Amino acid sequence: MNIAVAQSGGPTCAINASLVGVFRQALLTEEIDAVFGSINGIEGMIGDELINLKTIIRTNRDMELLRQTPSTVLGSCRYKLPSYEEEPEVYEKIHSTLKAHRISIFLYIGGNDSMDTVVKLSAYMKHVGSDIKIVGIPKTIDNDLPITDHTPGFGSAAKYVAATTQEIIRDSSVYSIPSVTIIEIMGRHSGWLAASTCVLRANGEEAPHLIYLPESDFSAEQFIEDIRKEMAKHKAVIVAVSEGVALNAENAGIEDFQSGATDVFGHKYLSGIGKFLENLVAKEIGCKVRSVELNVMQRCSSHICSKTDIDEAERIGRQALCTALDGNTGIMMYFRRVSDVPYAVSIEMTEASNTANLEKRFPVEWISQEQNQVTDAAIPYFLPLIQGEVDIFMNNGMPVHFQRPLQMR
Amino acid sequence: MNIAVAQSGGPTCAINASLVGVFRQALLTEEIDAVFGSINGIEGMIGDELINLKTIIRTNRDMELLRQTPSTVLGSCRYKLPSYEEEPEVYEKIHSTLKAHRISIFLYIGGNDSMDTVVKLSAYMKHVGSDIKIVGIPKTIDNDLPITDHTPGFGSAAKYVAATTQEIIRDSSVYSIPSVTIIEIMGRHSGWLAASTCVLRANGEEAPHLIYLPESDFSAEQFIEDIRKEMAKHKAVIVAVSEGVALNAENAGIEDFQSGATDVFGHKYLSGIGKFLENLVAKEIGCKVRSVELNVMQRCSSHICSKTDIDEAERIGRQALCTALDGNTGIMMYFRRVSDVPYAVSIEMTEASNTANLEKRFPVEWISQEQNQVTDAAIPYFLPLIQGEVDIFMNNGMPVHFQRPLQMR
Numbered sequence: 001m002n003i004a005v006a007q008s009g010g011p012t013c014a015i016n017a018s019l020v021g022v023f024r025q026a027l028l029t030e031e032i033d034a035v036f037g038s039i040n041g042i043e044g045m046i047g048d049e050l051i052n053l054k055t056i057i058r059t060n061r062d063m064e065l066l067r068q069t070p071s072t073v074l075g076s077c078r079y080k081l082p083s084y085e086e087e088p089e090v091y092e093k094i095h096s097t098l099k100a101h102r103i104s105i106f107l108y109i110g111g112n113d114s115m116d117t118v119v120k121l122s123a124y125m126k127h128v129g130s131d132i133k134i135v136g137i138p139k140t141i142d143n144d145l146p147i148t149d150h151t152p153g154f155g156s157a158a159k160y161v162a163a164t165t166q167e168i169i170r171d172s173s174v175y176s177i178p179s180v181t182i183i184e185i186m187g188r189h190s191g192w193l194a195a196s197t198c199v200l201r202a203n204g205e206e207a208p209h210l211i212y213l214p215e216s217d218f219s220a221e222q223f224i225e226d227i228r229k230e231m232a233k234h235k236a237v238i239v240a241v242s243e244g245v246a247l248n249a250e251n252a253g254i255e256d257f258q259s260g261a262t263d264v265f266g267h268k269y270l271s272g273i274g275k276f277l278e279n280l281v282a283k284e285i286g287c288k289v290r291s292v293e294l295n296v297m298q299r300c301s302s303h304i305c306s307k308t309d310i311d312e313a314e315r316i317g318r319q320a321l322c323t324a325l326d327g328n329t330g331i332m333m334y335f336r337r338v339s340d341v342p343y344a345v346s347i348e349m350t351e352a353s354n355t356a357n358l359e360k361r362f363p364v365e366w367i368s369q370e371q372n373q374v375t376d377a378a379i380p381y382f383l384p385l386i387q388g389e390v391d392i393f394m395n396n397g398m399p400v401h402f403q404r405p406l407q408m409r
Numbered sequence: 410m411n412i413a414v415a416q417s418g419g420p421t422c423a424i425n426a427s428l429v430g431v432f433r434q435a436l437l438t439e440e441i442d443a444v445f446g447s448i449n450g451i452e453g454m455i456g457d458e459l460i461n462l463k464t465i466i467r468t469n470r471d472m473e474l475l476r477q478t479p480s481t482v483l484g485s486c487r488y489k490l491p492s493y494e495e496e497p498e499v500y501e502k503i504h505s506t507l508k509a510h511r512i513s514i515f516l517y518i519g520g521n522d523s524m525d526t527v528v529k530l531s532a533y534m535k536h537v538g539s540d541i542k543i544v545g546i547p548k549t550i551d552n553d554l555p556i557t558d559h560t561p562g563f564g565s566a567a568k569y570v571a572a573t574t575q576e577i578i579r580d581s582s583v584y585s586i587p588s589v590t591i592i593e594i595m596g597r598h599s600g601w602l603a604a605s606t607c608v609l610r611a612n613g614e615e616a617p618h619l620i621y622l623p624e625s626d627f628s629a630e631q632f633i634e635d636i637r638k639e640m641a642k643h644k645a646v647i648v649a650v651s652e653g654v655a656l657n658a659e660n661a662g663i664e665d666f667q668s669g670a671t672d673v674f675g676h677k678y679l680s681g682i683g684k685f686l687e688n689l690v691a692k693e694i695g696c697k698v699r700s701v702e703l704n705v706m707q708r709c710s711s712h713i714c715s716k717t718d719i720d721e722a723e724r725i726g727r728q729a730l731c732t733a734l735d736g737n738t739g740i741m742m743y744f745r746r747v748s749d750v751p752y753a754v755s756i757e758m759t760e761a762s763n764t765a766n767l768e769k770r771f772p773v774e775w776i777s778q779e780q781n782q783v784t785d786a787a788i789p790y791f792l793p794l795i796q797g798e799v800d801i802f803m804n805n806g807m808p809v810h811f812q813r814p815l816q817m818r
Binding site for chain 1: 577
């Protein structure tokens with residue numbers, strides 16, 4: 001029989017490692033002939049754009065390289081599968097592609113949108129009496145999937161953010177005048193990644209002095225008050241803020257921030273929260289202030305990925321294939337944490353419908369009463385996820401990436 | 410006798426390595442008793458704020474840690490020494506600090522402003538008949554100091570920029586729709602750092618497809634033309650642009666860019682060139698486009714520093730002390746390249762006045778005729794500077810930094 005795998009949603013450092021996990025496990029499974037990759041997520045299934053992975057991943061070195069290459073080697077999509085009632089022909093196209101290539105198992109690596117696809121596709125297969133199994137493999141740097149202890153990709157993002165925040169702390173401390181540095185970190189709806197900067201305390205850093213999350217109760221007025229308090233204690237105040245921090249509606253600034261001024265081309269200027277807070281500090285306090293956006297580097301800086309994350313991403317990929325071979329469908333694999341110290345997780349399965357379209361927010365009990373810090377209780381949760389370094393292949397002083405064959409570019 | 414050392418200008422990944430070089434060489438020199446560090450560059454000399462380095466750097470491990478810690482452990486300043494005629498009392502204060510601590514040699518690590526200080530101070534010492542030697546040690550990520558083949562700090566910045574640009578290339582290639590990604594790289598007056606992204610070609614990358622420098626003849630109209638041409642060839646077009654790219658004055662955009670719109674607080678909105686070009690592409694082409702600013706990470710990401718850079722920064726610090734002990738003053742140390750392959754440099758000295766307040770621009774012969782690329786001839790210049798990785802001390806999954814003692818924070 002044949003199997004297929006696809007990648008979906010935003011890139012991470014670990015999504016290729018899960019693909020390698022599926023591929024490696026398939027090589028060990030005698031009954032499996034071809035492993036197909038669907039180009040650009042589910043879009044490849046709809047348009048019958050598949051590639052035989054054995055033609056592009058040829059050696060053990062290829063697998064190792066791919067494990068440490070960021071982003072999605074098979075491309076990705078943001079396509080949301082319509083309901084069967086709305087567009088049955090989409091389902092028929094997918095089914096026809098699967099049948100044409102004698103595919104018995106389809107593994108979908110992605111976030112909560114992708115789990116919605118797993119739910120819908122597996123229901124369709126049951127509905128039409130097909131035996132094809134559909135299994136989801138989680139990934140997202142946002143760490144906002146329910147059920148699972150954490151998501152593959154998050155640990156590498158958190159490791160990059162911790163290392164970089166520490167370097168920005170050093171960079172900010174050089175001049176003799178007081179200053180405020182605001183670091184804007186990804187997370188539209190949940191603050192896991194910004195919150196994870198608390199791990200720096202384990203290495204003796206006091207900063208970030210303030211951490212704001214979408215889950216915290218935020219007002220611009222209180223923010224300025226917080227900054228003033230920290231400036232009385234520290235020369236260089238460091239702030240970590242999630243991009244999704246929601247300004248209190250009663251606050252004067254909100255209208256300005258959300259609607260934005262217009263830029264030179266007449267577009268609404270959608271400044272990030274970092275730039276907005278920078279301007280606020282400049283206006284209200286008037287000290288030296290700057291904002292730094294960690295941008296896409298958070299999700300693609302595989303040169304400092306977490307070995308724990310990459311290894312787990314591969315393991316969950318392997319386990320997903322085994323679980324599908326056991327006859328399961330419509331499920332998502334997840335991590336259950338067995339213990340913090342020594343760190344141990346088991347890999348389990350759950351109905352994909354338990355996670356599809358749902359978000360796991362950062363626990364309010366780990367947010368300080370003042371709504372401007374993460375408590376020490378969160379540190380043992382985060383620390384194991386950033387442990388270990390992958391031995392990166394280097395050439396000419398630069399990391400080597402797995403290069404997609406020309407026909408795929 | 411005693412010696413003193415100070416750090417000045419913007420932080421880099423290598424400026425502490427030069428300090429370690431001075432310190433290590435001093436430990437090997439019998440006639441030297443104390444090594445003082447001046448807090449916040451020359452400001453510490455004016456205000457008599459010195460610290461005995463032996464009290465903060467106590468072990469070999471401290472030295473190793475400091476070598477791989479970014480930014481300036483002694484703090485920094487942007488203070489420009491006035492002329493003796495304007496403010497003789499400043500010179501008298503410095504001289505009095507040097508005498509009070511029996512300092513015979515003062516080594517100043519910095520960029521071209523700092524070399525101006527070396528010129529002025531050494532002239533003053535001669536003028537008042539003092540024997541105190543003043544020697545400059547170059548550093549800047551901008552690589553824009555004349556005479557020297559390259560500057561300590563540049564290689565690490567270039568290594569970070571290359572690795573990160575490559576990761577952004579991967580990140581940009583995932584979706585099926587055409588896109589443009591603009592990476593804004595430091596360099597106000599010279600484009601060395603943006604130009605150095607050409608090294609990715611040595612690893613088989615085609616991108617960045619376009620590279621724009623302050624030294625290139627740039628017009629917004631031609632830029633859009635260039636983008637259109639590259640979009641015909643590549644699905645995901647990658648552009649590297651120096652922050653200091655100067656828009657052609659005849660171009661319609663220039664007024665908008667330089668004056669900026671006003672932000673929500675009524676400040677002039679000084680968008681970077683990256684954001685400006687992003688808006689331009691959105692307006693003129695209307696495709697998916699984003700800009701990424703590498704920001705301060707370029708100068709402080711020591712977790713991926715260049716071993717060649719760190720080792721050379723230490724060597725030039727050691728050599729500076731030896732040269733001062735030989736009786737030289739008013740000079741700057743520099744690298745002379747002996748050969749590209751195998752890479753070899755010698756460390757030489759030149760009058761500091763040959764570099765003070767001067768800038769070395771990127772050679773126009775290494776800019777393509779179309780003014781939008783760097784030619785392959787530049788690659789052998791850049792490649793040796795990013796070679797090798799430092800074995801970074803890790804703890805809890807994060808790099809360990811040398812921590813300044815509490816009294817210095």
